[in-house]
Amino acid sequence: MATRNIKEVAQLARVSVGTVSNVLNRPEIVSPATRERVFEAIKKLGFVRNEVARHLRVGRSRTVGLVVLDVSNPFFVDVAQGAEAVADGHDTMVVLCNSAGDPGRERRHLDQLEQQRVMGILITPVEMESPYLEELAARGTPVVLVDSPATGLQCSVAVDDRLGGQIAGAHLIERGHRRIIFVGGPPSIKQVADRHAGVTSAVAAADGAAELLTRSAPALTVAEGRAIGEHLAGLPAEERPTAAFCANDMMALGLLQAMATHGLRVPDDLAIIGYDDIDFAAAAAVPLSSIRQPRELLGRTAIDLLLEEVAEPEEHRHRQVIFQPDLVVRESSALRRA
Amino acid sequence: MATRNIKEVAQLARVSVGTVSNVLNRPEIVSPATRERVFEAIKKLGFVRNEVARHLRVGRSRTVGLVVLDVSNPFFVDVAQGAEAVADGHDTMVVLCNSAGDPGRERRHLDQLEQQRVMGILITPVEMESPYLEELAARGTPVVLVDSPATGLQCSVAVDDRLGGQIAGAHLIERGHRRIIFVGGPPSIKQVADRHAGVTSAVAAADGAAELLTRSAPALTVAEGRAIGEHLAGLPAEERPTAAFCANDMMALGLLQAMATHGLRVPDDLAIIGYDDIDFAAAAAVPLSSIRQPRELLGRTAIDLLLEEVAEPEEHRHRQVIFQPDLVVRESSALRRA
């Protein structure tokens, strides 16, 4: 109810509003006695600084918006935690917004964030091409693309997905698989397309004749992975691939579950390798091999770039940071038992 | 760079700032011709309304803060999605803040949100008693407690955890288990304590002599669950409980994984029942029985209460909504094979 303002504090402390503001922002230039008096008044009144008014004057808030493709995918949660960890040390708040893969929803979040004059936006865009993001940046809200191709017009952090696909493919080939399936999603998603391209090249480079099948689902979810798993389990053993490379761990977990319910063994009947290396991958009943992305680091770096741009808008040159993915071998792609 | 304001728009459209404001907020009272002219100017300049300034005048923003205990637990993500779904229809934005179980961090988030004069706060508090939340509410930021005991001084939504514990216990008893272990966490967490109390009463009510063991971990994570699982797997079969009731699904998944790596079968060697019924529970290699909480509904209801309070601050009476949990039986607690 009773929201106190700086003026009431000033009155009670018998100083001017300017002094109260100074106590709040540059306490060292205020004499200790006055400072004390002001603090007391603040406490007595339960005064809380109105950030809205503050930022009207100052220009921008210390809030960063992080718009992710899917909060229910732990990968993005980890990216967020990385960003939050850095933000914490710069008295900056990260707010998490979920576009859920819906361009309309993404747009509304972006509008809201821009209207609130956030300090900047980190985003995993739903669509590859998005002129709106460039307009946004041009109007003065710095944007950093996360886990997404660099357009050159803004900063971005990403992981080499083509390389990731290649590593996964090479690993399966090396384990003796010659009939591999790529379990993917909408090829309009850049990440999916790149991972596919990577595994394709690895399979093509194999000495023996190796074969790559492909199957795409409309979304990269556990349920979709399970559905594809059902399909594979239904195939006669001779036709069934011996290994599957999934576009992300969620799908891989779905596959794994389908195998279990049909009594097929992993990796003996089907080796599986996922992508992202979310914590649930290691915790799965058959621990999942996966292509690890530096999830927290991705978030950390993204916000570092943003803070840098905010700190020195003039000197700032947009950069595209690319990380290398890693292979994590676990049981789901272990050597097949004799 | 160039951030346009309402004045520039007014100039270009050759009207007063008041008219531009009207076009933005009550377009129907402006004549169509003028309205059109203003819209054109807005478009030409790429004008975006400054919400900060707007809310300085209007008082509060249309943003709701949702402070959760652990973003990496899908349970909270689902609660958030429920809240978001409702908010979406009330042109309100939900921002997700992660306290990660740390009171200091929770406090900083609350401060930030209050300073930003958010419309209200939904929170799963880290600690049971928190006078700070009451002060916050007294200073004018409505607070709704989520999945937490009602203090009577504010609104809350929760699920009857005692009942949940009871149902889980009764289910295991009914399945013939007489040696049950409760795998819990810090008893300072109200939810944990209640679930424990529930299962205790169910075991006590069993006709045959049933025994309840208890084991607490410092956190309700997969890793902690796995650690306890290792311990159980190491026990001689006669001493080992035949069923485990976990304080949440994360721990249950950990347990499950430990069983698998030690070659113990679920449910034959150890039946497991979790809590929350997160999606990963159904997707686990051995689909997990669980006590289902209406996750999205929890979020929906919480924000409903908040919106109600904001709409009619005077008539509003604080309410404590309590939902009933459900039992979902899956393979992990199926009848033991003969």
Place this chain on the structure above:
DNA sequence: TCGAGTATTTGAGACGATTCAAAAGAATCT
């Protein structure tokens, strides 16, 4: 005690949008 120099404090504008009483303009009726 005076004056120069330093340390504090003051208070009048911003900042950008909203409101609302009042002015201006149209339309309708005698």
Place this chain on the structure above:
DNA sequence: AGATTCTTTTGAATCGTCTCAAATACTCGA
């Protein structure tokens, strides 16, 4: 035409805080 009513538009005041030039209060040496 003039009075009356209704519709639009105007613009000054307001929200709470910050900034900065100017005013005031100290300190210290002569």
